[in-house]
Amino acid sequence: MKVKLKKFTEFSKSILPNEAKYLASLSHQIQDDEKMQILTRIIDNAVLETGFVDFDVTIDKRKYTYIKNWVDKKLEAIDVDKNIVWLLRLRQLILTDAISYEDEKEFLHFLHHYKHIDYYFQNLFELVKEYQSYLLIRMRYRDHKIVADFLQAYREHYERAIQIHEKLYNATEEITSQYTLNNKETKYWEDWLLEVFRSNTVDGKNRYQAFVLLTFMYTNYNEKLKLRSLFDEIDVFFSQGEMYSRRLLSNYYANRVLMHSKDNELQKAEYYGFLSIRQYNDDTLMYLNNLVAITLRSKKTQLAFSLLEEYKPLFDTTHNNHQKNSYVSYKVRVLTDLHKYHEAETLARLFLKHNKTEVFNHRWHHFFTSYINVLVIQEKYAEVLKLTKKFNLKEREIERKRKSNYVPNISWSISLSRYMEGEINSSKLLEEIKEPIQGIEATDNQKLLMTQVIDKLSNNLPEAFLYLKSHMQL
Known part of the structure; x- marks a missing residue:
């Protein structure tokens, strides 16, 4: 049986909650009642944590097409990652003297109408400096004036952004050192980091880095209320279209997984875990491993197995040995819980045989906990002792x-x-x-x-x- 509005339904299910909230703030732009009905249904379904309400099949399909295009256009306009791809492409074209008239016209129009400091402002400013030289050497003084005016108007913002970036690097060294070695006092960074995070005159990349460091700090000091408040604050920023990209949203959702997990709010952690893996990127396997950990704590072994199987192609292609190790460790555990002991033991043995160095460089204890567990369940005590001696586990x-x-x-x-x-x-x-x-x-x-x-x-x-x-x- 053919499912009506199948493609549109799949599209609507891809919309993330913070994207929906941003779209809701723009809904006044839709005047047609039926188009508004479609958009409202998209928004309502996206923010629901459970359940899904079907769309009205009696509405003209052209209106569904219109809304899909409208949503795509609105989200693309604020997507910081699409912006940096555009800037990097322009830089390559300028450096190779290959920029077209159309690209230059678009870029000059963008600079002429630039109004606020955006996420990749530092990259933009440095590109404009490159472009300034490109124009001068060709004696294009009229276009050069637009560029020179931009550089003059935003030079102080750029210098401030660089100073903040360098100071954030110093903070990163200290806070991550405290996280791994517990050897530093870093609380004095808090007020400055909050100031950077909350300032709409600071570029988004620096603001997001301040957010990441604050999450580390509050985790280090076990300040749960401050951590939760910080997440709620950035949630509002995302819903207003600030610092937005699906990559950043996925990272934010993954961090919420860890927070809710630590507070034993497993249903919330699972909800954000599924949001974090909606889009494939370099960190998706890490987010998947975190979600599998939650499902195992919730005794949802079959769900954990299904997730590991679904994302096996990602495991096969990744070069992140830390996450590959975690993936295999969880799979051995899941197979063991499903009483597939031989399969679990074989997977562990073969992975160790071919990845011994990587296992001991990345969470060796996680791997051997799963491996030894399946051996103990099968009462293969001699095998446990053999591994212990061979790899100095004691x-x-x-x-x-x-x-x-x-x-x-x-x-x-x-x-x-x-x-x-x-x-x-x-x-x-x-x-x-x-x-x-x-x-x-x-x-x-x-x-x-x-x-x-x-x-x-x-x-x-x-x-x-x-x-x-x-x-x-x-």
């Missing part, structure tokens, strides 16, 4: 214990395997499984994860791990 675990989010799942699995293979007695087993948690003040999230690990290992040796649970007062 020594690596001692080093990893220093991390604030440490959960001794691998250490416990190794101790269990040593006992089951007769390498240690029950007293030594109890001593070994207590040792990794000595001196750890576990967070609520760590306690939850430890409980889940203990419950799994209890299937293999109930007495020891129930004792451990009692010892930890979980």
Whole structure:
């Protein structure tokens, strides 16, 4: 049976919530009632977190075509990534003396009517300087005046943008260092970063970088309310058409996934996770991995499997080894949860065989947690010990214990395997499984994860791990 308005329905389902809110602010431009009805339905469906209301098939299809073109035109006009593609193309044409009359006419018209500092303002200003030389050497003084007036009008803005850019780099060094090493005090950056983020006289690229650094900072200091307020603030900016592109929206949605996940708001996290993977870009595999993690926490194993299968072509083509490792780790875990043990073990073994260096350079613990888990479930304790010896996993675990989010799942699995293979007695087993948690003040999230690990290992040796649970007062 042919589905009516199939293409338009697919188009409408691609519209993101913040795009819909921006389109709603322009809806007064639509005068025709039926066209307005179509646009309203697009907007309402886009902001709904669940459900979808079908379109009226009795309305003339030409009006659907009109609205689709209108929506595309409005979003393209504010898309900062389309703007930079245009600027980079012009730069290449100018540097190679290949710019056409039509391109020059469009560019000069753009400069003459330029009114506000946009996202890629720094790139624009530098291109105009290149163009100024291009015009002067050809003695085109009339066109040169438009360019010279632009440079004079915006020179102070450019110099300020460069100063902010350099200062943001210094902030980035300190804040990311605090995030990875927890070795710096960075709170003094907050007021300045907020000022940059909120200023509509600062170029959008600098503003968005300030936003990213603030999210790092609030995460570092575990300031949940400030982080949530920051996300709500940029949500308004996006809905007003500021700093907009689908790439940036995807990044924003992916960051909300992490925030809601940390607050255990799994339904919200899943909602934003699906929004984050609507468009393919270099970060989509990372966003997918984050979404799969949420679905697994929500016990939606089959959904996780479907997502991994759907995005396998992206895994096959990416060069991001960190995300490839995460993808395989999650797939091994999902196959294990689906009782496809042989398939899970084979995937892990072959991936490790062909990507050993990459595994140990990128989240080795994530990978081996999944790999060892499927071996323990199959009671292949000798294989666990073989991996442990070959890759020095005990020594690596001692080093990893220093991390604030440490959960001794691998250490416990190794101790269990040593006992089951007769390498240690029950007293030594109890001593070994207590040792990794000595001196750890576990967070609520760590306690939850430890409980889940203990419950799994209890299937293999109930007495020891129930004792451990009692010892930890979980």
